[in-house]
Amino acid sequence: MQIDIICVGKVKEQYLRDAIAEYSKRLGRYCKLNILEVADEKTPEHASEGVERHIKAKEGERIAKHIKPGAYVIALAIDGQQVTSEGFARKIDQLGIQGVSHIQFVIGGSIGMDDAILRQANYKLSFSKMTFPHQLMRVILLEQVYRAYKINAHEPYHK
Numbered sequence: 520m521q522i523d524i525i526c527v528g529k530v531k532e533q534y535l536r537d538a539i540a541e542y543s544k545r546l547g548r549y550c551k552l553n554i555l556e557v558a559d560e561k562t563p564e565h566a567s568e569g570v571e572r573h574i575k576a577k578e579g580e581r582i583a584k585h586i587k588p589g590a591y592v593i594a595l596a597i598d599g600q601q602v603t604s605e606g607f608a609r610k611i612d613q614l615g616i617q618g619v620s621h622i623q624f625v626i627g628g629s630i631g632m633d634d635a636i637l638r639q640a641n642y643k644l645s646f647s648k649m650t651f652p653h654q655l656m657r658v659i660l661l662e663q664v665y666r667a668y669k670i671n672a673h674e675p676y677h678k
């Protein structure tokens with residue numbers, strides 16, 4: 520399975536970069552992982568709704584260029600479906616059984632994700648009703664994908 524994580528902006532904090540590197544290394548045993556970063560737009564403080572929509576559209580255009588025909592696209596969205604870790608593992612397993620060989624996760628930028636990407640996605644996944652920073656979301660997603668592979672391989676890790 521090829522897993523892409525399409526995300527916005529560079530991760531600046533070293534502790535997040537370390538965590539991303541660690542989970543990427545661990546996942547290397549189970550799938551082919553690509554982290555595809557697109558450039559972020561500067562967001563002024565107190566930007567109007569119109570300005571925010573414009574920023575999300577520009578970031579969305581960059582994200583769209585990475586979306587591949589035939590890939591199963593999972594957009595991370597606060598109002599998406601909430602599942603357990605076991606349910607998430609089952610979803611990845613079932614996609615493989617259905618013949619999907621490429622999953623692309625998309626994480627929005629600091630002010631969120633363009634509506635066009637959300638509409639294009641095959642599935643919207645929520646990690647709770649709380650808002651997490653987009654850069655931390657990368658770590659949380661990687662850990663849950665790793666957990667899913669450990670669950671599916673019946674290997675110790677998930678408790």
Ligand SMILES: C[S@@+](CC[C@H](N)C(=O)[O-])C[C@H]1O[C@@H](n2cnc3c(N)ncnc32)[C@H](O)[C@@H]1O
Nearest residue numbers: 595596626627631632645646647649650651653
């Ligand atoms: C800081 S959040 C954007 C907040 C924005 N107000 C919104 O509603 O999308 C940045 C990105 O992180 C992801 N994200 C943050 N919290 C999330 C959650 N609880 N579940 C799923 N994705 C989340 C989403 O992809 C979001 O576009």
